[in-house]
Amino acid sequence: MRPLIAHVRLDHFRHNYLLARQRHGGRALAVVKANAYGHGAVRCAQAVADIADGFAVACLEEALQLRAGGITGPILLLEGVFEAAELAEVQAHDLWLVVQSREQLEMLLAAPADKPYRVWLKMDSGMHRAGFFPADYAAAYQRLLQSGKVDAIVKMTHFARADEPGCDATDAQIAAFNAATAGLEGDVSVANSAGIMIHERAHRDWGRPGIMLYGSSPLPDGHPSAAGLKPVMRLSTRIFGVRELGVGEPVGYGASFVTTRPTRVGLMACGYADGYPRLASTGSPVLIDGANSQVIGRVSMDMMTVDLTDLPQAGVGSEVELWGDTISVNDVAAKAGTISYELLCNVKRAHFVYG
Numbered sequence: 454m455r456p457l458i459a460h461v462r463l464d465h466f467r468h469n470y471l472l473a474r475q476r477h478g479g480r481a482l483a484v485v486k487a488n489a490y491g492h493g494a495v496r497c498a499q500a501v502a503d504i505a506d507g508f509a510v511a512c513l514e515e516a517l518q519l520r521a522g523g524i525t526g527p528i529l530l531l532e533g534v535f536e537a538a539e540l541a542e543v544q545a546h547d548l549w550l551v552v553q554s555r556e557q558l559e560m561l562l563a564a565p566a567d568k569p570y571r572v573w574l575k576m577d578s579g580m581h582r583a584g585f586f587p588a589d590y591a592a593a594y595q596r597l598l599q600s601g602k603v604d605a606i607v608k609m610t611h612f613a614r615a616d617e618p619g620c621d622a623t624d625a626q627i628a629a630f631n632a633a634t635a636g637l638e639g640d641v642s643v644a645n646s647a648g649i650m651i652h653e654r655a656h657r658d659w660g661r662p663g664i665m666l667y668g669s670s671p672l673p674d675g676h677p678s679a680a681g682l683k684p685v686m687r688l689s690t691r692i693f694g695v696r697e698l699g700v701g702e703p704v705g706y707g708a709s710f711v712t713t714r715p716t717r718v719g720l721m722a723c724g725y726a727d728g729y730p731r732l733a734s735t736g737s738p739v740l741i742d743g744a745n746s747q748v749i750g751r752v753s754m755d756m757m758t759v760d761l762t763d764l765p766q767a768g769v770g771s772e773v774e775l776w777g778d779t780i781s782v783n784d785v786a787a788k789a790g791t792i793s794y795e796l797l798c799n800v801k802r803a804h805f806v807y808g
């Protein structure tokens with residue numbers, strides 16, 4: 454068996470969910486879209502099914518996977534529906550849905566409603582991606598309410614820059630949201646993970662934690678609010694080849710790395726086809742049998758190479774942590790010029806082990 458393993462700690466997922474909800478207060482939807490950020494949506498949802506207030510996914514297909522996996526609690530479609538035919542499924546499977554555009558609103562108003570819909574009406578309070586402008590929000594709300602097709606409307610918005618401590622854009626979004634929802638009945642939901650972690654004014658009726666559930670902080674490195682989060686995924690593999698090179702020898706595609714000392718090179722089973730970012734090549738941190746080392750040369754599709762020169766005990770069979778308990782997925786992401794979200798979502802071809 455190829456030794457690339459994504460070990461998913463469901464107890465850590467549960468711990469992080471409880472921590473997120475406690476920090477936020479009120480209730481929290483566990484955001485398990487994109488296959489739970491690459492961790493396995495059904496397994497993660499099942500691990501908190503007895504305690505979670507509900508779940509959030511991107512779309513109908515993801516919600517149906519959870520229902521097929523035995524999840525009976527509330528599930529919110531964060532993107533809403535893409536065509537009217539999906540609304541029958543929303544009703545049949547008791548799903549909640551975001552309404553974030555005029556088109557989605559018209560679809561809902563024109564659809565049959567054997568039972569009431571539970572709508573999360575989204576405002577564009579400044580991110581300018583999705584949602585009704587503040588000036589149009591109350592009218593959309595009133596049309597929904599007067600249609601008689603909804604039993605409750607949750608007022609929601611989403612932050613563009615909540616992960617930047619000291620940035621006032623989030624306060625501006627909250628102020629715009631508060632002003633435009635004043636006097637409209639219903640629960641409120643505004644906080645993603647970063648909102649939960651550092652914006653107390655974003656703590657309302659419902660939190661929507663995502664990345665923090667997986668134990669990765671969206672905040673700048675070392676921010677104290679990350680304390681207590683436990684990494685859920687540990688991606689590991691093993692060395693299956695070793696070679697000794699002299700000085701001035703190239704390693705890997707493009708000879709992007711050339712040895713500057715006699716070098717012991719370890720070959721391991723993981724590449725960009727597994728989701729390890731190719732941009733995190735030479736210098737990206739790894740842990741080999743518990744000792745720090747680094748990637749050398751370019752990451753290729755199925756393999757990559759690491760420096761064993763200072764680890765004489767390491768060799769074929771040595772275990773390599775690519776990220777997890779010691780190597781922060783955030784650090785690897787930073788080497789690749791991206792964020793942990795993308796790395797976690799991209800993991801594939803690994804053997805997933807739950808426990």
Ligand SMILES: *Cc1c(COP(=O)(O)O)cnc(C)c1O
Nearest residue numbers: 484531611645646661662663664
């Ligand atoms: C993905 C998503 C979240 C979760 O965001 P994190 O930064 O992962 O906590 C919350 N709300 C909405 C609308 C989302 O799309």
